[in-house]
Amino acid sequence: MHTILITGASGFVGSRFVCRWGGAYRLLTPTHAELDITDADSVNSFFVNNRPDAVLHLAAISNTGYCEEHPEESLLVNVQGAVNVARAAASCGAKLVFFSSDQVYNGNWESGLLKEDVHLSPETVYARHKLQAEQLVAAACPGSVILRATWMYDKDVEGLPTHNNFVLNIRRAVAEKSLLMLPMREYRGITWVREAVEMLPYAFNLCGGVYNYGSENRLNTYETGCCFLEMLATGVKAETILQPDIERYPLHERNISISTEKVVRASAYNICFCDTLGGLRMFLEQ
Numbered sequence: 037m038h039t040i041l042i043t044g045a046s047g048f049v050g051s052r053f054v055c056r057w058g059g060a061y062r063l064l065t066p067t068h069a070e071l072d073i074t075d076a077d078s079v080n081s082f083f084v085n086n087r088p089d090a091v092l093h094l095a096a097i098s099n100t101g102y103c104e105e106h107p108e109e110s111l112l113v114n115v116q117g118a119v120n121v122a123r124a125a126a127s128c129g130a131k132l133v134f135f136s137s138d139q140v141y142n143g144n145w146e147s148g149l150l151k152e153d154v155h156l157s158p159e160t161v162y163a164r165h166k167l168q169a170e171q172l173v174a175a176a177c178p179g180s181v182i183l184r185a186t187w188m189y190d191k192d193v194e195g196l197p198t199h200n201n202f203v204l205n206i207r208r209a210v211a212e213k214s215l216l217m218l219p220m221r222e223y224r225g226i227t228w229v230r231e232a233v234e235m236l237p238y239a240f241n242l243c244g245g246v247y248n249y250g251s252e253n254r255l256n257t258y259e260t261g262c263c264f265l266e267m268l269a270t271g272v273k274a275e276t277i278l279q280p281d282i283e284r285y286p287l288h289e290r291n292i293s294i295s296t297e298k299v300v301r302a303s304a305y306n307i308c309f310c311d312t313l314g315g316l317r318m319f320l321e322q
């Protein structure tokens with residue numbers, strides 16, 4: 037693998053990938069303005085002119101609330117944009133790694149850690165579009181690796197963008213002594229982005245298919261928050277800043293927690309995440 041095209045290189049994951057791996061690979065990192073993935077012709081020209089060996093497709097509208105309010109834009113970028121990239125990758129013979137999301141499980145009623153082959157019926161625009169993109173990408177570019185990533189976090193790093201995330205939300209609540217509601221009826225893996233980025237090069241060696249990607253977690257989000265607060269050792273008691281939200285997700289528990297058995301085996305243990313609490317511990321240590 038010599039040249040990797042990164043779409044979305046200025047984003048939360050992409051910018052960290054570039055920082056970590058920029059010295060090891062030749063990275064092509066066009067900005068949104070230089071390569072708009074919704075423009076099929078310019079995507080094709082970019083591939084023909086630059087002939088990447090591999091593509092890490094991260095460009096997307098990643099804000100789920102925004103997608104809910106702007107479904108047409110979400111369809112254009114998150115589905116059509118992904119298809120444009122997949123078609124161009126296929127025509128150049130480039131290996132494609134595409135970031136999907138654990139949100140595709142958000143309509144599932146099962147409990148426990150979910151495997152890739154469960155039947156899916158996503159309930160939100162973002163999740164439906166990610167699932168649609170998975171299917172169209174796999175058809176347009178056979179051999180593509182599709183990673184269903186969990187929610188990721190990092191500290192603020194100068195010069196790199198950071199979203200609202202689990203760790204920052206709790207740290208802010210501690211600093212401001214403000215109340216943070218965390219859902220009791222939500223189960224999800226929460227992953228340190230550094231871990232996800234560190235193992236990403238191995239994803240290019242995976243056989244085509246869909247893989248859950250991130251930390252497993254058997255605790256609900258409120259419990260996870262209480263454990264993290266304890267790790268912070270600030271002396272602040274959970275009951276003073278963390279409030280269990282028992283009303284969110286009234287219809288069914290939102291369980292999007294993933295099993296990573298498949299990716300661990302397929303990568304011969306090269307891709308092997310800490311569970312959510314283990315990742316949070318490592319994050320604090322480092």
Ligand SMILES: NC(=O)c1ccc[n+]([C@@H]2O[C@H](COP(=O)([O-])OP(=O)(O)OC[C@H]3O[C@@H](n4cnc5c(N)ncnc54)[C@H](OP(=O)(O)O)[C@@H]3O)[C@@H](O)[C@H]2O)c1
Nearest residue numbers: 044046047048049068072073095096098135185186187188
């Ligand atoms: N962050 C998470 O916790 C998380 C969890 C699960 C899955 N994911 C998925 O992982 C991928 C990366 O997420 P992220 O957090 O790094 O996203 P992000 O920070 O929102 O970055 C998105 C990137 O896509 C670019 N972009 C948007 N529309 C584009 C277009 N039409 N053409 C070209 N580039 C465009 C943005 O550029 P501009 O800013 O210049 O527009 C930005 O560089 C996304 O597919 C996301 O859905 C993320």
